Amino acid sequence: MLDLNELGGGLPGVTPELGSAFAQAAAVCLELQGHDQGTHLRIDGQIAGSYPLAWPPAGDQARRAWADHQEATEFGAIAIAMMLIKDATDYTVIERAVKGTGIDYWLGYDEDAPPFQNRARLEVSGILSAEGTADDVVRAIDRRVREKLRQTQPSSGSLPVFVVVIEFGSPRGKVQKS
Amino acid sequence: MSNTNDLHSKAMDLAESAMVQRLQGNTAGATELARQALRLEMSAIEELQEPIEPTYSILHRSAGYLALQCEEYRLAERIAAEALAQEPPHEIAEELRDLIAQVNFQRHLALRGVQLGQDELQLSLSGNGVGHGFVTSDELIGRIENTSRLIGRIVEWQRKRPFIEGNPRKDVREDFPVLISAPRAASFAVTLKVGRPSGQQAFPVEVEVVVDEFMNLLESVNRSSIDTLEQRIPELPYLRNFLGLAKKLAPDGDRVRQVGFTVQRGGMAREVSFTKPAMDIPLPPAIEQAWEDDSPGKDVEVRGTLRFADATGTNANVIKIVNDKGRVRKVTVPEGMMNDIVRPMWDSKVIVKGLKKDQRITLQDIDLDE
Numbered sequence: 210m211l212d213l214n215e216l217g218g219g220l221p222g223v224t225p226e227l228g229s230a231f232a233q234a235a236a237v238c239l240e241l242q243g244h245d246q247g248t249h250l251r252i253d254g255q256i257a258g259s260y261p262l263a264w265p266p267a268g269d270q271a272r273r274a275w276a277d278h279q280e281a282t283e284f285g286a287i288a289i290a291m292m293l294i295k296d297a298t299d300y301t302v303i304e305r306a307v308k309g310t311g312i313d314y315w316l317g318y319d320e321d322a323p324p325f326q327n328r329a330r331l332e333v334s335g336i337l338s339a340e341g342t343a344d345d346v347v348r349a350i351d352r353r354v355r356e357k358l359r360q361t362q363p364s365s366g367s368l369p370v371f372v373v374v375i376e377f378g379s380p381r382g383k384v385q386k387s
Numbered sequence: 388m389s390n391t392n393d394l395h396s397k398a399m400d401l402a403e404s405a406m407v408q409r410l411q412g413n414t415a416g417a418t419e420l421a422r423q424a425l426r427l428e429m430s431a432i433e434e435l436q437e438p439i440e441p442t443y444s445i446l447h448r449s450a451g452y453l454a455l456q457c458e459e460y461r462l463a464e465r466i467a468a469e470a471l472a473q474e475p476p477h478e479i480a481e482e483l484r485d486l487i488a489q490v491n492f493q494r495h496l497a498l499r500g501v502q503l504g505q506d507e508l509q510l511s512l513s514g515n516g517v518g519h520g521f522v523t524s525d526e527l528i529g530r531i532e533n534t535s536r537l538i539g540r541i542v543e544w545q546r547k548r549p550f551i552e553g554n555p556r557k558d559v560r561e562d563f564p565v566l567i568s569a570p571r572a573a574s575f576a577v578t579l580k581v582g583r584p585s586g587q588q589a590f591p592v593e594v595e596v597v598v599d600e601f602m603n604l605l606e607s608v609n610r611s612s613i614d615t616l617e618q619r620i621p622e623l624p625y626l627r628n629f630l631g632l633a634k635k636l637a638p639d640g641d642r643v644r645q646v647g648f649t650v651q652r653g654g655m656a657r658e659v660s661f662t663k664p665a666m667d668i669p670l671p672p673a674i675e676q677a678w679e680d681d682s683p684g685k686d687v688e689v690r691g692t693l694r695f696a697d698a699t700g701t702n703a704n705v706i707k708i709v710n711d712k713g714r715v716r717k718v719t720v721p722e723g724m725m726n727d728i729v730r731p732m733w734d735s736k737v738i739v740k741g742l743k744k745d746q747r748i749t750l751q752d753i754d755l756d757e
Contacts, residue, residue, distance in 0.1 A: 324391065
């Protein structure tokens with residue numbers, strides 16, 4: 210079970226305040242798509258599997274706060290990616306850095322090392338609802354994974370990257386490490 | 388090293404709180420928290436014994452973006468340059484260069500000695516398709532034409548005249564023409580001057596109010612404050628039209644990464660840095676709701692060449708999209724979008740997003756298929 214409520218307690222690299230906001234964004238996206246608690250998220254790629262989801266119910270206030278669905282999708286995908294990585298790999302979010310007006314997350318195991326040493330970057334992207342058949346959804350997710358890899362590692366990229374793309378309509382996603 | 392870790396960790400806690408404040412619309416609170424985070428991040432860098440990578444460059448990138456959030460542009464530039472002078476990993480070096488480009492764009496938004504009248508606005512462009520003083524003609528001319536269209540539509544709306552397809556009315560075009568200055572090398576910048584009506588107006592509209600409304604509109608779109616827009620512009624055809632034109636002004640995220648407008652009010656510059664790519668601009672709920680009420684159908688995407696766009700006669704507001712195999716799809720265009728949004732794409736390859744009910748598709752969004 211990927212329980213997004215856990216984000217409300219924070220992670221080593223995420224404050225409870227922001228963790229709650231991310232979880233709320235995911236809740237708004239999942240409920241907008243008509244999903245019920247316990248719905249299964251199907252993941253392809255490195256940590257393929259089917260993961261039942263739980264989330265803090267999104268009330269009217271949360272829906273108003275996340276009226277910009279583009280933003281909700283982006284932050285909601287981060288919430289799911291963080292919990293997915295934490296539950297299905299040995300990594301967890303351990304480092305943060307500022308990038309643009311947002312936060313860039315890094316994965317690792319060892320908190321004693323200097324910041325960003327032996328870390329993998331977490332790159333997340335969300336799709337609220339891809340159009341078409343199940344095959345179309347998979348193609349849309351694959352396309353987004355390729356775009357993210359291209360953006361993150363323009364040519365001779367040297368830092369390891371986990372790319373996670375979440376589509377809320379199905380819901381479905383993909384995790385790819387490079 | 389633990390000092391660096393501790394200071395960086397505290398800086399990021401504050402940066403996260405700043406982000407939460409920004410999401411809640413508290414810009415002043417967010418800036419103050421970002422300022423505190425910047426001080427700690429700079430201390431974390433000072434505590435580093437040697438410039439080990441990627442630690443050194445990532446901490447600099449982080450501090451640089453915090454400085455940018457605090458509008459400390461010179462500091463942001465210096466921080467990015469310090470990191471680039473070392474040996475950052477390729478991808479971090481690219482991000483540091485992006486940071487410098489954003490700092491430069493903020494400098495270009497500033498007027499740098501240019502005085503603007505109440506009826507003038509500066510348009511600045513930056514991105515991979517913009518050189519120092521040069522820009523591809525498509526990127527510039529399209530945006531000037533769409534600025535002019537949007538100004539005309541704002542005047543019609545402020546004169547409380549019903550929306551009509553076709554160009555803005557003749558009297559509006561004559562009263563409020565948009566004039567262009569010689570370009571300046573500031574990535575690329577020009578001054579646009581909105582003309583003033585010479586005679587007496589039946590429905591007086593001040594040109595300053597039109598320019599301010601233009602800035603308010605773009606600011607709302609860039610911030611995705613669609614609720615604000617809906618409240619200000621309850622007339623759906625105007626709302627669709629404004630949103631459609633704003634999307635055409637928006638950056639594409641590559642060739643043009645930032646589109647800036649600057650005006651001068653009370654001796655101070657007011658800037659709107661339009662950074663949201665067109666594809667990320669959401670449709671206002673009022674539009675979505677109207678389509679759902681009219682045609683609760685299925686989302687569809689149609690690709691092909693736009694062969695037909697007519698706003699008159701028996702085929703009013705219908706376009707035809709012809710795909711590579713010659714298959715023709717008819718699409719109905721809602722009021723407010725035909726002339727300014729759809730018609731300029733005639734004979735081009737387009738992607739149409741729409742709602743399909745029975746055999747009828749109603750246009751939701753249209754973009755060039757590039």
